[in-house]
Amino acid sequence: MDEQLSPVPPKRSMGEGILIGPGGIRAGWRFLIFLVFFAALQFLFRVCLSFIPSLHRLFKQANQGTLTPSFELIFESVAITTVFLAAYIMSRIEKRPFWQYGIPAGGAFGGLFWQGIIWGLALESVEMLILHRAGGYSFGGLALSGAALLHYALIWAIGFVLVGIAEEFTFRGYAQFTLASGMGFWPAAVLLSALFGAIHLDNPGEGWVGALSVMLFGLFACFTLRRTGNLWFAIGLHAASDYAETFIYSVPDSGMLAKGHLLNASFHGPKWLTGGSIGPEGSVIDFVLFLLSFVLFARLYRPPKKIETTLPESGVQGLPL
Numbered sequence: 001m002d003e004q005l006s007p008v009p010p011k012r013s014m015g016e017g018i019l020i021g022p023g024g025i026r027a028g029w030r031f032l033i034f035l036v037f038f039a040a041l042q043f044l045f046r047v048c049l050s051f052i053p054s055l056h057r058l059f060k061q062a063n064q065g066t067l068t069p070s071f072e073l074i075f076e077s078v079a080i081t082t083v084f085l086a087a088y089i090m091s092r093i094e095k096r097p098f099w100q101y102g103i104p105a106g107g108a109f110g111g112l113f114w115q116g117i118i119w120g121l122a123l124e125s126v127e128m129l130i131l132h133r134a135g136g137y138s139f140g141g142l143a144l145s146g147a148a149l150l151h152y153a154l155i156w157a158i159g160f161v162l163v164g165i166a167e168e169f170t171f172r173g174y175a176q177f178t179l180a181s182g183m184g185f186w187p188a189a190v191l192l193s194a195l196f197g198a199i200h201l202d203n204p205g206e207g208w209v210g211a212l213s214v215m216l217f218g219l220f221a222c223f224t225l226r227r228t229g230n231l232w233f234a235i236g237l238h239a240a241s242d243y244a245e246t247f248i249y250s251v252p253d254s255g256m257l258a259k260g261h262l263l264n265a266s267f268h269g270p271k272w273l274t275g276g277s278i279g280p281e282g283s284v285i286d287f288v289l290f291l292l293s294f295v296l297f298a299r300l301y302r303p304p305k306k307i308e309t310t311l312p313e314s315g316v317q318g319l320p321l
Contacts, residue, residue, distance in 0.1 A: 027182025030090065034174055037086035045078045067246070067258045069152065072159030079166040087174040101174045102231040103165075112228055116236025123293065124244035127285050128251075136274040136283075140264035143250065152260035156247040157239075164239035168231045171196045172221055185226065193218030205255025210278035214254060216290050217241075217281075223294060227301040245280060252279030 025033075049055045058071040091098045099105060107113070131137040144152055171192050179188035197215030200206050221234040246253045250261035255278055267274040275282030 025093075027178050030094065031175060031178045031182075033093075034086055034090050034178065037089050038083055041082040041085055042078075045082060049074075049078070067253075067256050069155040069159050069260060072162060073155070076159065076162035076166045079170070080162060083166065083170045083173070087169070090174060090178075101169070101177050102225060103169055103173060104230055104232075107230055107232045110232065112230070112232040113236040116224070116233040116238075117240040118236075119233075119293075120237040120240025120242075121244050123289055124241055124249065124280070127280055127283070127289055128244075128249045130285050131274065131280065131283065134269070134273060134285075136267060136269040137249075137251070138266050138268065140250075140266060142262065143264045144260065144262055148260070149262070153247065153262070156258065156260070157243055160239045160243040160246070161235075163242055164235040164237075167196075168221060168234045168238055171218060172225055172231055172234060176222065176225070185222075189219060189222035193222065200254045203255040205252055205257075205277035205279075207255075207276075207278050207282060209282045210254055210275070213278075213281040213286050213290075216287065220290055220293055220297075223297065224301070227297065227303060229304060249280075252277060254279065254281060 049059075055074060058068060058074065087101055088098055091101070128137060132139070142149075172189075175192055176185075176188055179191065182188075183191075193215045196218040197211040197213075200214045201208070201211050217238075221231075221237065224233045224237065225231055242253055245251055246256075246258045247261050248263075250258075250263040250265040251267070252275070267276070271278075271282065272284050274280070275286070280286055
């Protein structure tokens with residue numbers, strides 16, 4: 001009786017081996033293709049917007065260190081559109097559902113999002129109260145009242161939700177999912193969080209201490225992604241942290257000041273305490289609170305058995321913790 005031989009898989013060339021892995025296109029190449037799509041879409045939108053003088057003025061104001069609600073609403077909407085489009089194109093290439101990149105529609109603005117909101121408001125409030133008790137921060141009087149207060153309170157809330165979606169999905173959505181499938185979750189998280197911090201160095205008033213704080217925030221957001229399985233907690237946390245810092249407590253956020261903030265607040269004392277032009281992100285208090293947040297979050301949010309995602313290059317279903 002003749003032995004039944006298994007078919008021998010065709011040999012790949014060296015070039016194919018570099019580009020293609022067991023699960024298809026290798027993670028590094030997929031990430032690079034995503035970046036090309038993202039950069040091209042960003043460039044296209046920016047070129048179109050540059051022909052509108054009023055938008056050009058908003059962009060110039062932001063480059064000088066002043067955030068306006070109009071800038072946030074327009075440019076963060078552009079950022080969301082471009083990063084979502086680039087990821088959607090990749091989802092078609094990879095033949096996987098878009099939600100697997102960390103932002104399931106079923107969880108949109110649900111329980112995890114509002115838990116993130118509570119955490120963000122609480123963390124910033126604790127930090128500012130400690131800073132106030134240490135003599136480094138004064139609340140001052142109200143800078144807004146009546147209709148103007150309601151207008152800016154609402155418009156900044158919307159704007160910072162857009163910031164949360166744009167920045168979390170850009171750095172911890174498709175990019176994190178893809179690089180994690182090639183190098184592992186935490187190496188990808190460290191790399192992307194370092195990039196997240198470095199990009200903030202372009203902000204007027206920002207410094208390396210603030211960039212390091214932003215990196216630490218990115219790592220904490222990655223930890224929440226790891227424990228919850230999606231980005232909705234991180235989005236709520238990000239939106240509320242920025243809102244509390246910029247609008248409610250009226251201090252610099254990564255070196256940027258907002259037009260239309262609640263208080264006539266002021267800093268006093270050394271930079272290591274207040275953060276100076278960087279804002280509270282440059283304060284030693286910020287680092288201590290985030291380190292404590294890792295411990296508290298680890299106790300309150302236990303690891304699930306697996307995160308519902310697919311690691312194509314490892315052939316493993318689910319991401320064990």
